Amino acid sequence: MLSSGLLLGFYSTFEQFKSMSIVSVIEVNVLVAAILVLFTSYFWQLMLKYWPLKNLISWYKTRLRTMYAGPLLASKRWLQFYYKGRDISPYIPQILYYLQNESALKTVDEVLAFIDGETPSEVKEHNVLDKxxxxxxxxxxxxxxxxxxxxxxxxxxxxxxxxxxxxxxxxxxxxxxxxxxxxxxxxxxxxxxxxxxxxxxxxxxxxxxxxxxxxxxxxxxxxxxxxxxxxxxxxxxxxxxxxxxxxxxxxxxxxxxxxxxxxxx
CATH class of the missing domain: 2.30.110.10 (Electron Transport, Fmn-binding Protein; Chain A)
Structure with a gap:
């Protein structure tokens, strides 16, 4: 509705120039379109910070989290995963990687022994500390x-x-x-x-x-x-x-x- 009102205003303003050449008309239309795009972008960015769009987006994000809470929580089921009395949850991604990609490592015990024997990477430790x-x-x-x-x-x-x-x-x-x-x-x-x-x-x-x-x-x-x-x-x-x-x-x-x-x- 706002865009329609703006277009009507522009049309009324430029109606007096209806005798202009087709090239000039195109140039004016391109200019008007560019102004409308900039104004509309600014308007919607502004609206996202205030009611009601801000509340609407917040409600939608909450609805998405509720809708997908099951799958999201399912990904955390390994937070406390014990293997032979040891919590191996922090190593599960590594264990899966080595079992799938390292032909020399066949069992979880072999992978854990390999991980325990690795020299800690200073880069990796630094990244985890940053996190x-x-x-x-x-x-x-x-x-x-x-x-x-x-x-x-x-x-x-x-x-x-x-x-x-x-x-x-x-x-x-x-x-x-x-x-x-x-x-x-x-x-x-x-x-x-x-x-x-x-x-x-x-x-x-x-x-x-x-x-x-x-x-x-x-x-x-x-x-x-x-x-x-x-x-x-x-x-x-x-x-x-x-x-x-x-x-x-x-x-x-x-x-x-x-x-x-x-x-x-």
Whole structure:
């Protein structure tokens, strides 16, 4: 409708030039078409940022994720795949490749022995570390799992920040009167970040956890940058009493809908 109105306006404007030659008419039409293309492109790009098209596209993306959730989740079924007591999930793509392309390797045991004997590639390790850094740049929420001294497990969703010096060092806070303090002081935990829209997660149970030397006030600037709004509304007494814990990740599993890697520090 908008385009029709514009065309009508152009037609009314140029009607007085109907005695022009056919070449001139073509030139005018080409000019008008070019202006319309540029204007329409700009208009739709602008509309994509605002309601209702922005909401419509968001709804459509959610519908696609819901529609294909089954196949997408199916690709993650090997996240914990044990073979003879060993978690081989990070190596499954390599195992499949070697079995299909290396005639000298006939069994899973032979492939695993070959992989274990390989000299780690510095390029590959660097690429996985870069991926880990990109992962933590996209989330600040994790599920923290702990257990009581009697072995009763519990999981809680927590906000965390990352050390600017070491990407495998994370911090989170807790009020001193909460029940999880006793569990955290046992020094045993597992983490799993909340999945993003691409299915991206970081998971690890190879880590150490302890009370940090820092107070919340020492990390306030990091919280403001990495977890916007976290510090808003906190009373001075709450900031002083908050207990900060430090997680040092030794190794972690990086997963998306289609990729699975393991990173060691």
């Amino acid at each position: 880990f850094r990109r992962f933590i740049g996209e989330t600040n929420q994790m599920v923290l799992s702990t257990a009581t001294a009697d072995g009763i497990p519990s999981s809680r969703q927590m906000r965390f920040i990352v050390s600017p010096e070491k990407s495998n060092v994370w911090y989170f806070g807790s009020a001193p009167e909460t029940p999880k303090i006793a569990e955290l002081d046992l020094g045993k935990a597992a983490i799993n970040t909340i999945p993003t829209s691409t299915g991206m997660t970081i998971a690890s149970n190879k880590l150490s956890i302890k009370r940090s030397k820092y107070k919340l006030s020492d990390l306030a600037d990091l919280y403001r940058v990495q977890v916007p709004g976290f510090m808003d509304g906190l009373l001075e007494a709450d900031i002083d009493n908050e207990i900060i814990y430090e997680i040092v990740i030794e190794s972690a599993r990086l997963d998306t809908w289609t990729q699975h890697d393991q990173v060691k520090f």
